Each structure stands twice: as structure tokens, then as C-alpha cells.
Amino acid sequence: MGIRVLAADDDEFMRLILSNLLKESGYNFFIAEDGLDFMDEFTLKSYDIILLDINMPGLDGWDIIGNIRKVFPEPKRSIPVIALTGHKGDELITRLKSSGFNYYLAKPFRRHDLDEAIRICLGGKDGFIAIKSQEQKQDSLIDTSQLEQFAEGDKDFFNNIIETFLSSAPKTILNLRSMAYAGDWKGMKEETHRFSPQLNFIGARLIADIVEEIEKELSKNPAKNIMMSLVETLDASVAEAMKRLILILNQAQ
Amino acid sequence: MRILICEDDEMIMKMVEFKMIREGYEVTVAKNGKEAAAIVNEQDFDLIITDVLMPYMTGLELINLVREKLGKKTPIIVLSKIGLEDTVLKAFKMGADDYMVKPFSPSELSIRAKRLLNK
Numbered sequence: 001m002g003i004r005v006l007a008a009d010d011d012e013f014m015r016l017i018l019s020n021l022l023k024e025s026g027y028n029f030f031i032a033e034d035g036l037d038f039m040d041e042f043t044l045k046s047y048d049i050i051l052l053d054i055n056m057p058g059l060d061g062w063d064i065i066g067n068i069r070k071v072f073p074e075p076k077r078s079i080p081v082i083a084l085t086g087h088k089g090d091e092l093i094t095r096l097k098s099s100g101f102n103y104y105l106a107k108p109f110r111r112h113d114l115d116e117a118i119r120i121c122l123g124g125k126d127g128f129i130a131i132k133s134q135e136q137k138q139d140s141l142i143d144t145s146q147l148e149q150f151a152e153g154d155k156d157f158f159n160n161i162i163e164t165f166l167s168s169a170p171k172t173i174l175n176l177r178s179m180a181y182a183g184d185w186k187g188m189k190e191e192t193h194r195f196s197p198q199l200n201f202i203g204a205r206l207i208a209d210i211v212e213e214i215e216k217e218l219s220k221n222p223a224k225n226i227m228m229s230l231v232e233t234l235d236a237s238v239a240e241a242m243k244r245l246i247l248i249l250n251q252a253q
Numbered sequence: 254m255r256i257l258i259c260e261d262d263e264m265i266m267k268m269v270e271f272k273m274i275r276e277g278y279e280v281t282v283a284k285n286g287k288e289a290a291a292i293v294n295e296q297d298f299d300l301i302i303t304d305v306l307m308p309y310m311t312g313l314e315l316i317n318l319v320r321e322k323l324g325k326k327t328p329i330i331v332l333s334k335i336g337l338e339d340t341v342l343k344a345f346k347m348g349a350d351d352y353m354v355k356p357f358s359p360s361e362l363s364i365r366a367k368r369l370l371n372k
Contacts, residue, residue: 036272036359043358058271067264071356073335 003122003225005029007051008038008064009084014107018051021111025232027118035059039067042076049118050081051105062099069100080121093128103127112236119229141237142244143203162245165202169242173235176214180227185218188227192218202245207237254370255279255296259289259303259315260332265355269302269332272359273366286310293319297327300370302362304332305340313343320348328369330362 005027009015015031022029030045032038035056042050050068054061065081083096083104096104102121105113120127144162151158172195179187192211199208214230256278260266266282273280281296283289287309293301301319305312312331319325331344331352341352351365 036268036275039268040358040360043356058275059268063264063267067268067356071262071264073356076356 002026002028003049003118003229004047005049005051005118006032006038006041006045006047007053007084008032008035008056008061009051009053010034010056011053014053014084017108021114024111025115026228035061035064038064042068047079049122050079051084051114052081052101053084055086065099065101082117082121082127097128112233115229115232115236119226119233122226122229141204141206142241142248143205144248146203147201159249161201162249165198166242166245166249168198169238173231173238176231176234180224180231183224185222189215189218202241204241207234207241210234210237254299255281256300256302256366257281257283257289257292257296257298259283259286259301259307259312261285261304261307265304265332268359269362272363273302276363276367278366286312286315289315290318293323293325297325299327300366301327301329302332302366303329305337305344306334313340313347316344316347316349328372330365330369332357 005022007015007018007022007029009018009031010033015033018031019029022031030041030047032041035058038052039059052061052064061083065083068079068081069077080102081100083101085092085096085104085106088106093104103117103126105117117127144158147158147161151161172191175191176188179185179191192215196208196211196215199205199211210230210233214227214234217227217230254277256273258266258269258273258280260269260282261284266284270280270282281292281298283292286307289303289307290310293315301315303312303315316329316331319327319329328350329344329348331341331349332355333341333344333352334355341349344352350369353362353365
């Protein structure tokens, strides 16, 4: 059973984009056209997470979050809700937090941002804190200064390490993906155990953190959908890291 | 068709109000029992939707006013919440026609309203 996402946006174009993003990521989803449609769907069916446009005519995002957090009994009352906003700003963020939203996505956002927000909010974390600290870490996606020091000016050694990572990482991800799908937690433990030192070697701290989180999940009877979404996030980060490593290699030659 | 909505919870009120307007009804709202009493004393409606717990005057007192003092047969839907089953029973005894437990879907309320209005 996949993750069930209930979304609401009055803009047809946004609904089309949302539906493509959610389909690509493999979620089960329904997108309501306005606040009233949303309330029908939310009241009558069960979902895991909500994506809510703030500005809608009639019943808007503020009305809906108030309704969810005050009128509904558990477990619906504490379902994670991510706001979809047209703009950012400290004032807006403060109001989102105090109204009971778990996080927000400013339009336009990429699939990776959406997946990340859903994953973090489903993990029971406060997206406002968790994602902010990740954004700050974004610069440390790849930091090869340690590897340079280690290579002591040996360019071939430096390039060799990076090339080795570039050829092995996609296989590792592929293995993790099929193991997560098959529920092979033992295999995943071995695979992540092998992967961690490689990541530290090339200075991929952010990715090492994601792997650490996967290992933490693996140690406590993990849910398949959470594991799948973690591997998905890992995949996206590794892909981005590989792009940067290729740039570094090209610059070195 | 004219509908009176009496509800002190702003969010429920907004949801019911928008739904009924979208269904094409002429909507009047009252934020508490006292306001509702003043309105029903002067105007006639095709349907009354009322919360049972409101400041100044409860939904039950409003039903009593409409049925006993004013002698009107206006259909009444009561909005209740879990744990107020005995109050709902009282409301039925006093002449309420239907009830909804919060949280409810706006479409279900609309279907129940339509049924009472077509009688």
C-alpha cells in the first residue's frame, strides 16, 4: 500500500503539475478543486498526508487547517499538512506555524522538494526545523577538500577515487532500491554499511546523513513505504552529487 | 429557498454557509442563539440549520421557540458532536427533523437539506 496524499488547489494548471509530480513519485492521491470538495474527501476517506493551497476562493487553506486541528478527532486531527504558497516571507511562515501547518512549499517547487517535504513530515518531524537545517547543509553536498588532503597532490589517485565512486554508486542505489522493494532489510543493512565510508571519503556529508537515517530506520522494524521514500531521496541526492563530481573531474583534467 | 444557519464556531459556519450558497440557497447567518431568536421572530425560512451548543441560547431553546411559541413547522437540522447523543434525542422529541455529527462532509449536509426542502 502506497502513501495516500490528499491535495487541494483551485488553479487548474497547478493541479496538473501536482498530479504529474505525485504520479511520478508513485503516491496514491486525490486533488480537490476547492475547499468544499476537499472537506468532503477528507471527512469521508483516509489519507496519510495533505498538501493544501492557501489561497482558494470560499473555504481557504486557513479555514481548512483550523477545521482539521480543532473540529476533527484523532487520528485525522494530527495528520501532517504541508501548505502550498505563492510566496515566502517570515510573516507568512510564522502564521503557517502557529496555524498548525507542518511545513510549506513555495511555488514553483521541484519533485525533489515535494518528496523531501512529504518524507520529513511523514517521519513525524517538524519540517520547519528539519528542512531548514538541511538547506544550510546543501553546500556540503560534496566537499572534496578532505580527499585532496588525503591524496597529497596525487591527481591520479584523487581522480581514481572519484571515478570509482561514480561507477559503483549507481549499482549501490539500484541494489538498495530492489532490496527496499523486496523488504530485504538485512541486505540493506549490509549495503548501507558498505556505502557509508565511501560517502565520507568523497566528502558527501548530506548523503551520509540520509544513509544514517536509513540505518536508523532499519534498526527498528521499518515501514516499506517510508523506506522506499528514503531510498528515493537518497537516489536524488546521489544523482546530484554525481553531477558535481563529474564537473570536478572535468576541471581536474 | 431561504436557509437560516445558527452556529457559533466560525469554521463550521463558513463551511456550511459556502456550501449552501453554492447550492443556490439564500442564506442568513446567526452567530449565537440570541441573534437567531431575533431573526426567527421576524422572518420565515424554508430550513433552519442550528448548532446545539451556542452561547446565550442553546439550539434546544431555539427549537422550542420555533415549534412552541411561534408554532412554525420549518424543517430543522441540528448540528451536534460526539458525546451529545442525549441532547440530540431531546432535540428530536422537541421537533427537530434531522441531525449531523461534527465533523461532517458538506455534501452530506447538503443532501439532507435538499431532502427536507423537497418534502
